[in-house]
Amino acid sequence: MKRPRLSLNLALSADGKISSVARRPSGWTSKEDHARLLELRKGADALLVGRGTLEADRMTMKPPGDPWRCVVSRGGGFDPAHPLFHSPGGPVHLLVTEGAVPEIPGATVHTGTLAAFLETLAAAGIGHVHCEGGGELVRALAGLDAIDEIHLTWAGHTLFGGRGAPTLxxxxxDFLPATRLFELTAFEPRPENGECFLSYRRKAQ
Ligand SMILES: NC(=O)c1ccc[n+]([C@@H]2O[C@H](COP(=O)([O-])OP(=O)(O)OC[C@H]3O[C@@H](n4cnc5c(N)ncnc54)[C@H](OP(=O)(O)O)[C@@H]3O)[C@@H](O)[C@H]2O)c1
Incomplete structure (x- = not known):
């Protein structure tokens, strides 16, 4: 599969959770983590999130620059009033894998699989996709073995608990079809806010 380079950025609690419950807003980490989130978006040709994250965090995906703003959904239940569709920024591309194609003025809607969507992005000249979650989308990307870099904020100041709380x-x-291996490229403890910034890249196999 010809696909773009794909990086991830998420924050993890002490127990490896990304949220206390699915679809609760983020914003539980530091100002420095937010600044890093914006920094990591720089240079990406496209941002990518699942519809759960789009909804929970009321994302407009307006970073530095104007990368494509991509959101994936199975059912296609996008709310046309969502701020994403009413804020300036890069072109909005929606992937709907199973449901009816929604009518969202100004957005391009794609159908088909997530793998095919990555190929479509590559064919359109998108070289680097930066994904900001959530866990369900990351699980699917890991299943495709499509993850090249992982950026984490280890936020051990918070313990969420809960079987239903999503992890990365x-x-x-189910287990992934195979274990995915990465090597450390950056390790930046931040004692001032009780967090640690980590970066990994896909390990050559
Ligand atoms: N700590 C962090 O850094 C971080 C980062 C991101 C998100 N979060 C948190 O995580 C929670 C959101 O996570 P979530 O569990 O809702 O996951 P999500 O992956 O953001 O959203 C899940 C939804 O995305 C769509 N989707 C996911 N994978 C898909 C695939 N392979 N193909 C087609 N559609 C797919 C589906 O949308 P439809 O329902 O429309 O079919 C699915 O219901 C929120 O609480 C958010 O704040 C935390």
Whole structure:
């Protein structure tokens, strides 16, 4: 599969959760983490999130620059009033894998699989996709073995608990088809806010 380079950025609690419950807003980490989030978006040709994250965090995906703003959904239940569709920024591309194609003025809607969508992005000249979650989408990307870089904020100041609280790869479910291996490229403890910034890249196999 010809696909773009794909990076991830998420914050993890002490127990490896990304949220206390699915679809609760983020914003539980530091100002420095937010600044890093914006920094990591720089240079990406496209941003990518699942519809759960779009809704929970009321994302407009307006970073530095104007990368494509991509959101994936199975059912296609996008709310045309969502701020994403009413804020300036890069072109909005929606992927609907199973449901009816929604009518969202100004947005381009794609159908088909997530794998095919990545190929479509590559064919359109998108070289780098930066994904900001959530866990369900990351799980699918890991299933495709499509992740090249992982950026984490280890936020051990918070313990969420809960079987239903999503981890980086969603709520507990089936094993991945194979273990995915990464090597550390950056390790930046931030004692001032009780967090640690980590970066990994895909390990050559
Ligand atoms: N700590 C962090 O850094 C961080 C980062 C991101 C998000 N979060 C948190 O995580 C929670 C949101 O996560 P979430 O569990 O809702 O996950 P999500 O992946 O953001 O959203 C899940 C939805 O995205 C769509 N989707 C996911 N994978 C898909 C695939 N392979 N193909 C087609 N559609 C797919 C589906 O949308 P439809 O329902 O429309 O079919 C699915 O219901 C929120 O609480 C958010 O704040 C935290």
């Amino acid at each position: 790869s969603g709520v507990p479910g």
